[in-house]
Amino acid sequence: MKWDEFFVTGEPMIYAADVSIVLVSLAIVIGLTYFKKWGYLWREWLTTVDHKKIGIMYILSALIMLFRGGVDALLMRAQLATPDSKFLDAQHYNEIFTTHGVIMILFMAMPFVIGMMNVVVPLQIGARDVAFPRLNAVSFWMFFMGAMLFNISFVIGGSPDAGWSAYFPLASLEFSPTVGNNYYSLALQISGIGTLMTGVNFIVTILKMRAPGMKLMRMPMFTWSVLITNVIILFAFPVLTVALALMMFDRVFGSQFFTMANGGMDMLWANLFWVWGHPEVYIVILPAFGIFSDIISTFSKKNLYGYKSMVVSMVAISVLSFLVWAHHFYTMGQGAMVNGFFSITTMAIAVPTGVKIFNWLFTLRKGKISFTSPMLYAMGFIPIFTIGGVTGVMLAMASADYQYHNTMFLVAHFHYVLIPGTVFGVLAGMHYWFPKMFGFRLNERLAKTAFWLIIVGFNVAFMPLFFLGLNGMTRRMYTYSASTGYGPLNMIATIGALILAVGFVVLCYNFFYSFRHSPRNEGGDPWDARTLEWSTPSPVPVYNFAKVPVVHSEDAFWHAKKHNVPLYEEGPYEEIHMPNNSGQPFILGVIMFFLGFFLVFSWFIPAIIAGVGVIIMLAVRSFERDHGYHIPPKEIAATEQKLRGDTV
Amino acid sequence: MKINDTLPLEYRTEENSNKIFGFWLFLGAEIVLFSTLFAVYFTLWNRTGNGPTGKELFEVGGVIWETFLLLTSSFTCGLGIHAMRLGLKKPMMIFFVVTLLMGLGFLGIEITEFVNYVHEGATLQTSAFLSSLFVLLGTHGLHVTMGILWGAGILIQVGRQGFTDETANKSFIFSLYWHFLDVVWIFIFSFVYLKGLM
Numbered sequence A: 001m002k003w004d005e006f007f008v009t010g011e012p013m014i015y016a017a018d019v020s021i022v023l024v025s026l027a028i029v030i031g032l033t034y035f036k037k038w039g040y041l042w043r044e045w046l047t048t049v050d051h052k053k054i055g056i057m058y059i060l061s062a063l064i065m066l067f068r069g070g071v072d073a074l075l076m077r078a079q080l081a082t083p084d085s086k087f088l089d090a091q092h093y094n095e096i097f098t099t100h101g102v103i104m105i106l107f108m109a110m111p112f113v114i115g116m117m118n119v120v121v122p123l124q125i126g127a128r129d130v131a132f133p134r135l136n137a138v139s140f141w142m143f144f145m146g147a148m149l150f151n152i153s154f155v156i157g158g159s160p161d162a163g164w165s166a167y168f169p170l171a172s173l174e175f176s177p178t179v180g181n182n183y184y185s186l187a188l189q190i191s192g193i194g195t196l197m198t199g200v201n202f203i204v205t206i207l208k209m210r211a212p213g214m215k216l217m218r219m220p221m222f223t224w225s226v227l228i229t230n231v232i233i234l235f236a237f238p239v240l241t242v243a244l245a246l247m248m249f250d251r252v253f254g255s256q257f258f259t260m261a262n263g264g265m266d267m268l269w270a271n272l273f274w275v276w277g278h279p280e281v282y283i284v285i286l287p288a289f290g291i292f293s294d295i296i297s298t299f300s301k302k303n304l305y306g307y308k309s310m311v312v313s314m315v316a317i318s319v320l321s322f323l324v325w326a327h328h329f330y331t332m333g334q335g336a337m338v339n340g341f342f343s344i345t346t347m348a349i350a351v352p353t354g355v356k357i358f359n360w361l362f363t364l365r366k367g368k369i370s371f372t373s374p375m376l377y378a379m380g381f382i383p384i385f386t387i388g389g390v391t392g393v394m395l396a397m398a399s400a401d402y403q404y405h406n407t408m409f410l411v412a413h414f415h416y417v418l419i420p421g422t423v424f425g426v427l428a429g430m431h432y433w434f435p436k437m438f439g440f441r442l443n444e445r446l447a448k449t450a451f452w453l454i455i456v457g458f459n460v461a462f463m464p465l466f467f468l469g470l471n472g473m474t475r476r477m478y479t480y481s482a483s484t485g486y487g488p489l490n491m492i493a494t495i496g497a498l499i500l501a502v503g504f505v506v507l508c509y510n511f512f513y514s515f516r517h518s519p520r521n522e523g524g525d526p527w528d529a530r531t532l533e534w535s536t537p538s539p540v541p542v543y544n545f546a547k548v549p550v551v552h553s554e555d556a557f558w559h560a561k562k563h564n565v566p567l568y569e570e571g572p573y574e575e576i577h578m579p580n581n582s583g584q585p586f587i588l589g590v591i592m593f594f595l596g597f598f599l600v601f602s603w604f605i606p607a608i609i610a611g612v613g614v615i616i617m618l619a620v621r622s623f624e625r626d627h628g629y630h631i632p633p634k635e636i637a638a639t640e641q642k643l644r645g646d647t648v
Numbered sequence B: 001m002k003i004n005d006t007l008p009l010e011y012r013t014e015e016n017s018n019k020i021f022g023f024w025l026f027l028g029a030e031i032v033l034f035s036t037l038f039a040v041y042f043t044l045w046n047r048t049g050n051g052p053t054g055k056e057l058f059e060v061g062g063v064i065w066e067t068f069l070l071l072t073s074s075f076t077c078g079l080g081i082h083a084m085r086l087g088l089k090k091p092m093m094i095f096f097v098v099t100l101l102m103g104l105g106f107l108g109i110e111i112t113e114f115v116n117y118v119h120e121g122a123t124l125q126t127s128a129f130l131s132s133l134f135v136l137l138g139t140h141g142l143h144v145t146m147g148i149l150w151g152a153g154i155l156i157q158v159g160r161q162g163f164t165d166e167t168a169n170k171s172f173i174f175s176l177y178w179h180f181l182d183v184v185w186i187f188i189f190s191f192v193y194l195k196g197l198m
Ligand code: HEM
Pocket: A070, A073, A074, A076, A077, A097, A098, A100, A101, A102, A104, A105, A109, A162, A163, A164, A165, A411, A415, A418, A419, A422, A423, A461, A474, A475, A476, A477, A497, A500
């Protein structure tokens, strides 16, 4: 690596990014110093082990990454708006669709979903925290540092440019000589390890820490979806770990896994990547299904139709999700039998998914529906996601896929499942649980305005891509000539993306507006909801539940409200045992960041030092004796009194 | 804190029994990890390029010793846990020390073997077969290394604190890990070395 290649140079946009990074960092540092908030930041956030705060940090990071990924998207749409556009060159376009894809899936959708899990699941099952709060903080900081490592590639060393799927041989050192794909392998590795630990943590939490009486078949549907999702994480992420490690060995240490000579096999990468990659899309969609289930049931004032079939269909989807990976490369020559098999398994996924759609519709039937902002997202989700699903079945037919493969039709398809599915899901969840996190609701009028802009913008942005794809416009193509006739539809798509962007701006403005204007004191249950999290005061005290609730039925809180049965046993408060905050997860994250960074540039001596640092941190943790602290009953009584104004 | 006295020391608090369950899940992920590495190895094992094949490379002697050491260490590790259940601190520590020493012996042989391969010109870069061999064995070896460091840390803690909920829990979890590494080795022995020598 020559030093003049260290910083990316020569592009006005990069300089603009450099300047804005420096300015934003300066603003943050000056702001924190001026308002004397360093201590607050460290004590309350960087060292926290509280699942609610960790969840909020995940969601905040996801929103920032949504912004970054969204800017990438707008740049691409700007380039494609007109034929023969010179706005971006080919190399730049390659980098941007790669970072857009990686960031949207791994650093936006994943953390948003995991943030939702963190905030909600312990509350829904009546637990005081997740099973391993400290590990939870480690997970977060691994994700966060991985995301930061990926993002600095933009200004230091150069972004990856071989697509989010990083197919070999294109992603090999020979054809992608910059450090971009080193960033890809290491940043994803670091955050992937964090995700794997989240998987372990939440499975234990859900299986072992439910409140008394909450049998598995009484769990809220979101909790069910999270349980199944984390099982998928547990089985899928180690495959990614291996794939990325092999990629790193090929690129940094010159091994021959995916090379073209000496026995290497490029298709091995494609297989490993998608063995993880397809379950990954279900990892980000199933929790959204769970969120919609809870929301639809709450705002129809009915219990969820077909509870059991909902669970069974999710289990079926999770199993099938591991059996469909080759549908991503039907055209790469594996023969009719193999394609036939994967074609059938892929189409089979439509069955359990269809079951879920009908269950939602039947839940709505004869319900007393209130069209709140979370409900609007759910209502938008059902028809649009169905379009995504139906086009998915079209793509699943191996022979027909020879026509659609790698066209804009595919791009339209997966945005039609990812945006109404995952993005609408987490946005619905964010609006729904916002009062639980912060104690006040988002302004409904602004929220609805944002929703309509987003849903209209979305359809205008992506519907044309179906037709462009069928007309032969390929994906990842940085420009096209006027004679292709692709111009007008592309212009419409770009206009749609702009409307979508305005919608996101309104959505974010709503945070500031609601912070200033929303009424407080709406109590713990502003939506008249059904599940246990709403039985706590908002915002939720550190210990979540002053007394552990006792569950008698599905929708426990609703049951308690309607039948006037108490959720808690009589008797005085008992001491609550809580974990201490710790700076170790953050420090470990920082060291991992540097370890990754040094490996990206093959600086082995510093990398070894950082590696030793990691081992030291593990040892420190092992030798530490930290038994947490206890909250005395008196203090609990005082807190509860203040939050709910009740006495027990 | 709920304490259930009818269970062995390492399971007694709720937190500790969750840790054991969590570790089993982690081992599930490890199984997937090693299965993937085996899948990679089986895909690439006869793609030797210009490099040597397994048959030309492998030597039985060292491998038998490695197997002997690791299997025995798994046994002594189990004895250590048995001693812990009986509350015998000194025997437990001796068994664990023996376990870790045998782990070190295993590592020593493995490293010598790697050095020999490299001297014979069989490196990570030579062929796809060798890449997958080195990474599969290396991942296992790295696990053993981490296990030795971890086990040593736990030994020190048992030495200082005796058997508490916590040290018992840690020792038990360590033993699960160690047995797991042994199981992985059995697969390596059978499907890498024996198959390669045939
Ligand atoms: C916010 C509105 C969005 C717009 C306008 C947008 C637009 C685009 C465009 C224009 C492409 C590249 C098409 C090509 O030339 O191949 C693309 C690719 C992609 N997008 Fe989006 N996108 C958006 C949101 C999302 C979201 C939310 C996700 C995921 C959760 C996502 C995931 C992807 C992926 C995985 C790719 C493929 C990248 C690759 O080819 O390697 N996008 N998007």
